[in-house]
Amino acid sequence: MKSIKFIFGILSFLLIGQSGLRAQYANQEQADKLNYTVEQAYETVQVKPVKGKKVKNVILMIGDGMGLTQISMAWVANQGKLNVDNFPYTGLARTYAGNKLITDSGAAGTAMATGQKTRYHSVGVDMDGNPLTSLTDLAHEKGLGTGVVVTCGLTDATPAAFCSNHADREQLEAIAAGYLNCNVDFIFGGGRTDFNKRSDERDLLKEMEERGYQLADSWADVEDYKGEKLFAVVDDGQLPLAKERGDVWQKAALKAIDELSKHKKGFFAMLEGSRIDDCGHWNDVPALMGEIFDFDQTIGKVLEWAEKDGETLVVVLADHETGGLTLLDGSIEAGQVEGHFSTGGHSGIVIPVFAYGPGASEFSGTYENTDVFRKIAELLKLQ
Numbered sequence: 606m607k608s609i610k611f612i613f614g615i616l617s618f619l620l621i622g623q624s625g626l627r628a629q630y631a632n633q634e635q636a637d638k639l640n641y642t643v644e645q646a647y648e649t650v651q652v653k654p655v656k657g658k659k660v661k662n663v664i665l666m667i668g669d670g671m672g673l674t675q676i677s678m679a680w681v682a683n684q685g686k687l688n689v690d691n692f693p694y695t696g697l698a699r700t701y702a703g704n705k706l707i708t709d710s711g712a713a714g715t716a717m718a719t720g721q722k723t724r725y726h727s728v729g730v731d732m733d734g735n736p737l738t739s740l741t742d743l744a745h746e747k748g749l750g751t752g753v754v755v756t757c758g759l760t761d762a763t764p765a766a767f768c769s770n771h772a773d774r775e776q777l778e779a780i781a782a783g784y785l786n787c788n789v790d791f792i793f794g795g796g797r798t799d800f801n802k803r804s805d806e807r808d809l810l811k812e813m814e815e816r817g818y819q820l821a822d823s824w825a826d827v828e829d830y831k832g833e834k835l836f837a838v839v840d841d842g843q844l845p846l847a848k849e850r851g852d853v854w855q856k857a858a859l860k861a862i863d864e865l866s867k868h869k870k871g872f873f874a875m876l877e878g879s880r881i882d883d884c885g886h887w888n889d890v891p892a893l894m895g896e897i898f899d900f901d902q903t904i905g906k907v908l909e910w911a912e913k914d915g916e917t918l919v920v921v922l923a924d925h926e927t928g929g930l931t932l933l934d935g936s937i938e939a940g941q942v943e944g945h946f947s948t949g950g951h952s953g954i955v956i957p958v959f960a961y962g963p964g965a966s967e968f969s970g971t972y973e974n975t976d977v978f979r980k981i982a983e984l985l986k987l988q
């Protein structure tokens with residue numbers, strides 16, 4: 606009798622459990638997009654704090670749309686470890702735009718690149734549309750090497766905020782033309798058609814070459830690169846998602862650092878995990894985990910480089926959160942997570958900032974995203 610009750614109990618648990626699960630999701634496709642279990646968790650690095658005080662180089666790593674939940678979720682999914690765990694200093698930054706509470710990558714990127722809040726959808730210009738000087742411009746003026754390495758198109762908002770100027774981020778051809786006047790030595794990303802399949806029929810790739818850039822259209826070209834200035838546009842649009850992309854962005858980021866470190870006065874590099882944001886817009890947890898893992902694995906390699914170097918400040922942050930994501934359930938042991946999104950757009954919460962290396966303590970506390978510019982400019986003595 607007892608065993609019959611027991612079996613009945615298990616059966617009803619399974620049935621209710623199953624129907625409960627079905628009720629929770631509109632369909633299997635939605636359930637698949639909100640749940641993720643890791644296949645093979647990756648090992649993380651452990652770096653020691655640096656002792657020196659001199660800030661020679663700054664590596665700014667932006668996870669586009671990477672809020673605190675995205676990081677917490679990736680930590681669970683990677684069975685309780687991330688390279689982000691290494692950072693001794695953390696802070697929170699407010700992201701609102703100059704004319705709107707919920708920002709976009711244009712206004713947020715501009716705030717970090719130039720120290721000024723601007724209009725939603727503006728890149729590298731002030732509230733009135735006037736061009737602003739960015740960290741890459743200032744670093745270049747001081748004789749530092751500069752680099753921008755992203756997984757999106759180079760005309761996309763975040764790289765555009767560091768390399769170009771326009772009141773409307775949608776004007777991709779005009780933003781592409783802005784690269785001709787940028788002060789960046791090592792450029793890597795996608796968005797080729799904005800440079801060479803244009804309504805004005807100009808070939809900006811050729812024009813970049815005339816300005817002293819070595820061109821590259823694949824990782825193989827980048828790997829072999831030994832010049833002074835590189836313009837690598839490796840895809841017509843964005844780079845593919847991490848699953849298909851493999852470790853090409855990781856390698857490009859490390860190559861940029863190796864090349865830029867040849868500058869005797871130091872360097873400033875902006876490395877963006879651009880496609881974290883797309884996965885938030887799609888409300889797709891598995892794709893999101895793939896992007897954050899790629900970003901975090903790159904963080905591990907960058908930290909190991911910075912530990913050896915001893916004069917490099919590494920700052921990891923987001924420009925804004927995407928998806929209004931929450932972590933509802935999961936298992937650290939199984940590397941399993943269940944998420945819930947509250948929007949297909951961005952949210953307005955503060956974003957986490959992680960800092961390692963000389964000057965890192967400056968990034969503790971709560972501040973404006975524009976202060977990220979100010980802190981970096983001060984530490985590198987750019988102003």
Ligand SMILES: [Zn+2]
Pocket residue numbers: 670710882883886927951
């Ligand atoms: Zn977005």
